[in-house]
Amino acid sequence: MKRLPESELEIMIIIWEAKQPVNVAYIMGNLGEQRTLTASALHSYLNRLLEKGFLSCKKQGKTSVYEVIISDEEYQKKESKSVLERLYQGSIKNFVAALHNGDNLTKEDLLELKNYIEEHTTEED
Amino acid sequence: MLVGIFENVISVSVSLSIITAILLCFAPYIETKYSFKWWRYIWLVLALRLIFFFRVSVPIINKETTTIKVSSKPIAFIQKLETGAPLMDSNMHSVWQDVLNYLKNISVLEAIALIWVIVVFLRLFFCFTGYYIFRKKIKLLKSNVVPESINRILQKVKGEYHINKDIKIVFCNKIKSPMLTGFFSPIIIFPMIEYAEREMEFILRHELMHLKQHDIWYKFILFISESIHWFNPIIRIAFRKANNDLEIECDSKVVKNQGEQYKKTYSDSLLEIMNHNFMTKKFSQSSSFTTNYSGGKKVMKKRFKNILDLKSKKNGTALLIVSLLLIFISSGLVACASKEVKSEGALQAPMESITPTNNLPSEDISDKTGTGASQVTLENQSNNSQDHETSYYLNSTESVLFQETTWKFAKAYFSSDKEEIKKYLSDGVEPEVWEENVYDKLSRLILKWKPEELTTDKNKDVQYEFVLEGQDSCTYLGMVLEYQNDKWIVQEYYLEK
Numbered sequence: 233m234k235r236l237p238e239s240e241l242e243i244m245i246i247i248w249e250a251k252q253p254v255n256v257a258y259i260m261g262n263l264g265e266q267r268t269l270t271a272s273a274l275h276s277y278l279n280r281l282l283e284k285g286f287l288s289c290k291k292q293g294k295t296s297v298y299e300v301i302i303s304d305e306e307y308q309k310k311e312s313k314s315v316l317e318r319l320y321q322g323s324i325k326n327f328v329a330a331l332h333n334g335d336n337l338t339k340e341d342l343l344e345l346k347n348y349i350e351e352h353t354t355e356e357d
Numbered sequence: 358m359l360v361g362i363f364e365n366v367i368s369v370s371v372s373l374s375i376i377t378a379i380l381l382c383f384a385p386y387i388e389t390k391y392s393f394k395w396w397r398y399i400w401l402v403l404a405l406r407l408i409f410f411f412r413v414s415v416p417i418i419n420k421e422t423t424t425i426k427v428s429s430k431p432i433a434f435i436q437k438l439e440t441g442a443p444l445m446d447s448n449m450h451s452v453w454q455d456v457l458n459y460l461k462n463i464s465v466l467e468a469i470a471l472i473w474v475i476v477v478f479l480r481l482f483f484c485f486t487g488y489y490i491f492r493k494k495i496k497l498l499k500s501n502v503v504p505e506s507i508n509r510i511l512q513k514v515k516g517e518y519h520i521n522k523d524i525k526i527v528f529c530n531k532i533k534s535p536m537l538t539g540f541f542s543p544i545i546i547f548p549m550i551e552y553a554e555r556e557m558e559f560i561l562r563h564e565l566m567h568l569k570q571h572d573i574w575y576k577f578i579l580f581i582s583e584s585i586h587w588f589n590p591i592i593r594i595a596f597r598k599a600n601n602d603l604e605i606e607c608d609s610k611v612v613k614n615q616g617e618q619y620k621k622t623y624s625d626s627l628l629e630i631m632n633h634n635f636m637t638k639k640f641s642q643s644s645s646f647t648t649n650y651s652g653g654k655k656v657m658k659k660r661f662k663n664i665l666d667l668k669s670k671k672n673g674t675a676l677l678i679v680s681l682l683l684i685f686i687s688s689g690l691v692a693c694a695s696k697e698v699k700s701e702g703a704l705q706a707p708m709e710s711i712t713p714t715n716n717l718p719s720e721d722i723s724d725k726t727g728t729g730a731s732q733v734t735l736e737n738q739s740n741n742s743q744d745h746e747t748s749y750y751l752n753s754t755e756s757v758l759f760q761e762t763t764w765k766f767a768k769a770y771f772s773s774d775k776e777e778i779k780k781y782l783s784d785g786v787e788p789e790v791w792e793e794n795v796y797d798k799l800s801r802l803i804l805k806w807k808p809e810e811l812t813t814d815k816n817k818d819v820q821y822e823f824v825l826e827g828q829d830s831c832t833y834l835g836m837v838l839e840y841q842n843d844k845w846i847v848q849e850y851y852l853e854k
Contacts, residue, residue, distance in 0.1 A: 239551070267551070268548075268549065268550040268551065268633065269550065269551045270550060270551065270552050270553060270556055270629045270630070270632075270633065271629055272552070272553035272555065272556050272625075272626065272629060273551045273552055273553040273556070275553070276553045276554065
């Protein structure tokens with residue numbers, strides 16, 4: 233599974249969030265204000281995603297419908313591990329510290345984290 | 358002088374409008390047979406002829422006759438300049454007074470001419486400043502975020518079209534379709550839209566083709582021409598069409614010699630690009646000097662039709678030559694005709710003591726004769742060296758004052774204005790004027806003086822040759838003037854047939 237460049241990732245996110253097969257029009261409509269694409273540009277991105285095995289394509293009448301093959305969880309798993317290894321030398325603490333130092337962790341985040349850790353450390357027992 | 362220029366402009370404008378209207382009417386037929394390249398040359402020649410609206414004639418200065426025109430209205434102003442009097446402070450007021458007087462006495466034609474030239478300058482001014490501001494805005498755009506893919510395509514197309522100029526690419530989030538701008542250092546502005554690679558290539562091909570054809574300069578010429586002839590709707594329509602034709606021609610050059618599939622893909626891309634086109638008016642203020650993708654549905658349809666048109670068209674060189682000739686002739690002919698009508702400056706047989714002269718008028722003087730200006734005719738048989746002296750003398754302050762005085766005197770005389778005429782008469786001379794005001798009925802009023810009068814230090818004896826409407830022979834108003842106390846005074850005057 234290859235890492236996706238930003239432009240393609242954004243499209244995948246739209247499709248992931250839909251949680252069902254989508255057509256081109258849907259994707260176009262959900263691109264957001266910041267991003268404008270021509271139909272051809274979108275098609276070339278979708279083709280690349282097809283080639284990379286992230287999507288499958290079916291024809292429904294005149295329109296093409298795209299379905300997810302690699303789920304967001306799968307992608308996150310692989311990508312997160314990769315990021316952690318490459319950037320934080322595999323240390324989760326470094327990762328959290330980086331977030332915290334950059335004021336990217338709110339109190340709520342830390343509490344959420346604490347609860348999660350407690351939940352999962354007690355389970356192991 | 359302004360009126361003269363204005364008349365020139367009008368005559369060229371009208372004469373060329375006829376041909377232009379014909380061309381516009383036959384446009385649909387022409388376009389089925391001939392390629393769009395043809396239109397470009399026609400419009401270019403038309404625009405240039407409209408800009409250079411001067412008559413295609415050469416002033417002839419004959420040894421035997423030198424005709425010099427003196428317009429007396431701005432004389433006072435010029436005199437002030439000549440004497441080197443500072444135009445500041447107290448004189449500023451009188452200068453302003455002169456301007457106001459000029460405006461008060463302005464004729465209808467002069468007023469119209471003034472309005473025309475003001476509008477021309479306003480248009481040019483606004484457009485140039487708008488363009489200047491536009492360029493400043495562009496400078497602020499980032500150009501270092503150009504993706505590698507675009508650069509690659511750019512180099513490829515540049516190589517194909519043999520373009521060596523440095524082309525800058527910038528991105529701007531205020532426009533919605535790409536445009537080319539810049540007269541000397543071309544810049545392609547892209548909107549913040551992600552295009553597919555193929556679309557990008559088409560865009561670059563299209564814009565670089567514009568560059569190759571020097572279209573920005575072409576548009577500039579058309580713009581100048583249109584500004585001068587802003588009042589002429591036919592010309593405006595023609596140039597709007599010319600701008601549209603430009604895009605069409607560009608498209609056809611891009612897809613030339615390519616297969617049908619290529620043409621289809623190009624058309625699809627074009628359509629897609631235009632779909633995103635909602636230009637904010639503010640930024641594209643000076644769209645005179647940019648190439649762009651707007652134009653409306655009708656134009657777009659035409660563009661597609663042309664791209665996909667499989668028939669090859671003739672270049673139409675023969676037709677082109679014929680049309681160009683027509684343009685030259687039609688504008689030239691009219692100019693000649695109006696010259697003849699207005700030319701009253703032909704030198705006729707004058708007083709007996711002077712050798713008759715040739716009938717060749719100087720082309721550049723004769724056409725503006727009205728009763729408001731006096732013409733000075735100098736019959737001079739002597740050699741060339743004297744011409745310089747006479748010309749020098751005639752333009753000197755003293756002579757200018759002399760000419761002004763004689764003219765004002767004559768005007769007062771023919772206007773039956775006793776009070777006015779007294780100002781120029783020596784004491785003891787009985788002021789007699791024409792019984793009624795016939796000034797406006799003069800069809801001819803020319804000041805004549807013998808060569809020796811120029812150089813004499815004594816009193817000057819000159820004559821106004823005049824013809825009243827309805828008469829066919831000349832009469833003469835003779836005057837003898839003496840220079841006293843920095844003024845010219847009429848010592849005696851008489852009528853003579």
